[in-house]
Amino acid sequence: MKTLHLIGSAEMGGAERWFARFLGAMTRRQEKVEAVVRTGSALARRHLTGVPFYELPLRTVWDPLSRVEVSRLIAGSDARIVQTYMGRATRLTHIRPGRGRVHVARLGGYYRLDPFRHAHAWIGNTRGLCDWMVKGGLPASRVFHITNFAEPVKASGAAERIALREQIGLSDSDCMMVTAGRLVEVKGHRFLIDALRRAPAEVAGRRVRLVILGDGERLLPLQRQAAEAGVAGRIHWAGWQHDPAPWYQAADLVVFPSRDEETLGNVILEAWSHGKPLLTTAFRGAREIARHGEDAWVVPCDDSAALAVGIEQLLRDAGLRQRLVQAGLVRVQKDFSEAAVIDQYRALYAGLTGAD
Incomplete structure (x- = not known):
């Protein structure tokens, strides 16, 4: 069964990385997929290798020409499932029921629901997030929970780890x-x-340094804060990384300090899949999937002191780090594997279209 996937973002973020990861996995598993992305977007430039895609301007959510362009492309496609991501693509996609296609809107955050209500399933x-959608008036029978899967790990050796560290002035x-994520307040x-x-x-005679992977509107305020706090020399600002895998592989600890509004937090899955100990705050998504003291060290949101204690405790206790790593690897294989998630999507699409 062919599926058509639309997203209107210009730059990369967590949702866009998931879009590319998901369609890449679908393609590897012999599923017929096509994508529609914004003309000249980061996705179009470099992130959809092996995935057939179209580019459309997708100008604004109110632009009538963009809506016509989307409708024409969908009309010419033989995809039975049209899946949209985030607000722009969803608002521009309108498919009448009973036309042989099902419009599925995938939400990765607590967005205002009105722009998504015209979809046929969510x-x-x-x-x-699913409970919140139902409380917001969407029919429970058409709201489906499917989690994300962890990105496949690209193995690297000790030489690559040491080389990357040396590039930023760190020894082994x-x-x-x-820490990874867009430099926005919620992170x-x-x-x-x-x-x-x-x-x-220093902990046990080892210098403690932080690498921040990401870019965004908070860059300059955060750099000013670091300078005023006297820790600017202990931070490396690596910018947005199209492939963060080498940085995870080189890390001793992954820290994810998001605030409560964070929905899922792919960094949790990435830390587990790369076999790295994880320190995370207890935001919405972490409360649902992370288990304190078992597969992650979980501290309250917006609590700098608790984060500091967690950093020191984990860096001092090698045994604790190893236990978290082993449990995290088990969680990825059991609950967040690519195969399991793709099978759930296959089953959902078959159920929505009545396919055998």
């Missing part, structure tokens, strides 16, 4: 913490920078 990547004996970077101020500069 997918949420956490149970909490330094403690390298990595909680300001609390992590304050935690770095509170945490020891």
